[in-house]
Amino acid sequence: MATILLLVASNVFMTFAWYGHLKFGDQPLWKVVLVSWGIAFFEYCLMVPANRMGYGEFTAGQLKTLQEVITLLVFAVFSVTYLGEALRWNHLAAFACLVGAVFFMFQR
Template sequence: MWTVLLLVGSNVFMTFAWYGHLKFTDQPLWKVVLVSWGIAFFEYCLMVPANRIGYGEFSAAQLKTIQEVVTLVVFAVFSVAYLGEALRWNHLAAFACLVGAVFFMFQR
């Protein structure tokens, strides 16, 4: 459970680092890059322990798959709540395909 919680926290930081600046297009690129690097530091402070704790309970491929699904869920919430974008049917269909990928990844 710690692995997933740390991955969620990490992805919140990552999403703001990578996409939060889109609301600040009036700022110079060098400034948003520096701010993004600062935010990404906290992403790594959570991501590295998440992978260290989770490895052994999950394979590396499973950890990466979990991380990708968490990333997409966090990004979906972010894009609606922060950027004001709408989720459309094709976004949900693509997410359903990824859930299928998760199913296959965890088969033994």
């Protein structure tokens, strides 16, 4: 469970690092790049331990698949709450395909 929680927390940081600046289009690119790098540092401080702790309980492929699904869940919440974008049917259909990918990745 700690691995999942660390992956969620790291993805929150990374989503803000990659997309948080979109609300600040008036800021120079160099500034948003530096701020993004600063935020991404904290993402790495969570992602690396998550992968290290989770490896063995999960395979590398399973960790990556979990990370991708968590990334999209975090991004969906972020895009609706922070950017004010709407989720549409095709977003849900794409997510359903990822759930299928998780299913197959975790088959032994």
